[in-house]
Amino acid sequence: MIVVTGASGLLGGALVRRLRDRGEQVVTLVRRAPRGPDERFWQPAEGVLDPQALDGARGVVHLAGAPIAERRWSEAYKRELVGSRVDSTRTLVGALRELPRRPEVLVSASGVDFYGDTGDRVVDEGAGKGRGFLADLCGRWEGEAREAETLGMRTAQLRTGLVLSGQGGSLGRMLPLFRMGLGAPLGTGRQYWSWISEDDWVGATLHVLERPELSGPVNLTSPSPVTNAEFTRTLGKVLRKGTLPMPVPGFALGLGLGEFARALLAGHRVLPRKLEDSGYGFAHTDLDTALRAVL
Numbered sequence: 572m573i574v575v576t577g578a579s580g581l582l583g584g585a586l587v588r589r590l591r592d593r594g595e596q597v598v599t600l601v602r603r604a605p606r607g608p609d610e611r612f613w614q615p616a617e618g619v620l621d622p623q624a625l626d627g628a629r630g631v632v633h634l635a636g637a638p639i640a641e642r643r644w645s646e647a648y649k650r651e652l653v654g655s656r657v658d659s660t661r662t663l664v665g666a667l668r669e670l671p672r673r674p675e676v677l678v679s680a681s682g683v684d685f686y687g688d689t690g691d692r693v694v695d696e697g698a699g700k701g702r703g704f705l706a707d708l709c710g711r712w713e714g715e716a717r718e719a720e721t722l723g724m725r726t727a728q729l730r731t732g733l734v735l736s737g738q739g740g741s742l743g744r745m746l747p748l749f750r751m752g753l754g755a756p757l758g759t760g761r762q763y764w765s766w767i768s769e770d771d772w773v774g775a776t777l778h779v780l781e782r783p784e785l786s787g788p789v790n791l792t793s794p795s796p797v798t799n800a801e802f803t804r805t806l807g808k809v810l811r812k813g814t815l816p817m818p819v820p821g822f823a824l825g826l827g828l829g830e831f832a833r834a835l836l837a838g839h840r841v842l843p844r845k846l847e848d849s850g851y852g853f854a855h856t857d858l859d860t861a862l863r864a865v866l
């Protein structure tokens with residue numbers, strides 16, 4: 572049995588479907604009244620989770636967190652972004668502590684934002700934490716998840732890049748403009764975006780779950796990050812739409828999106844060293860093929 576949090580989300584939904592297709596029993600932690608025998612109630616922000624909900628699990632995958640890109644980042648919302656991740660992880664680890672027989676592994680979400688703006692520099696899991704709100708958020712989130720190591724559990728933190736999904740997420744938010752031929756590079760367009768197809772994200776997460784030798788941070792990105800300008804060109808080509816020649820200036824993005832604009836202008840040239848070294852075979856290694864598969 573695998574326990575999944577954030578299961579109603581883009582990635583949680585895709586993971587739960589794949590696990591169940593493979594015949595795995597999945598229990599999801601829900602923040603509303605449970606609707607069936609495979610759901611258990613928790614209040615992640617309030618520290619409420621009956622340890623019995625985790626009893627018998629061989630692994631826990633923790634994906635819950637308030638959406639990063641859906642609202643402007645007021646100070647209150649920034650507290651929610653952090654709290655929904657850090658407090659929920661603490662709640663989970665607290666319940667794991669109470670269990671006499673614990674799952675083998677806690678796989679917990681994080682992001683390539685951990686590395687901060689890396690510019691053109693290529694980074695793998697050996698790189699240190701960068702600067703900025705999201706880097707700090709990821710650092711605290713990962714630190715809380717690693718507490719489960721003190722319980723004798725294996726932990727892995729999924730430093731996920733931009734997940735390409737046909738069901739929504741960041742790509743879903745970009746599509747309407749691109750479909751009108753209004754896609755354009757952001758800022759200089761030279762910042763690297765590390766992407767991964769949804770199919771590979773699910774495959775890599777299962778790989779991490781099953782591989783006892785994988786622990787600590789694991790980059791969930793394709794081996795071929797591209798610049799934002801190349802991403803823009805490729806998406807326009809796949810949709811058979813032109814893109815605007817003029818980039819959207821950074822200051823205009825800032826006016827429209829507030830502090831979140833910094834996340835879009837930051838470069839992450841991240842390589843999936845641990846996935847590759849442990850033999851994970853990517854389904855999609857080039858952006859054109861991945862976008863065609865997803866769209």
Ligand SMILES: NC(=O)c1ccc[n+]([C@@H]2O[C@H](COP(=O)([O-])OP(=O)(O)OC[C@H]3O[C@@H](n4cnc5c(N)ncnc54)[C@H](OP(=O)(O)O)[C@@H]3O)[C@@H](O)[C@H]2O)c1
Pocket residue numbers: 576577578579580581582583600601602615634635636637638639651655656659680681682683731732733734735740741
């Ligand atoms: N998608 C990406 O490209 C990407 C990239 C890097 C990192 N990540 C991280 O990976 C995780 C999953 O991503 P996703 O795209 O599936 O996110 P998502 O679609 O926004 O889903 C996240 C889930 O978290 C739960 N949630 C929402 N607000 C919450 C709150 N205030 N407190 C506690 N739980 C809350 C919800 O599940 P329930 O209603 O079922 O509780 C929600 O469905 C997230 O933590 C995200 O930051 C995603």
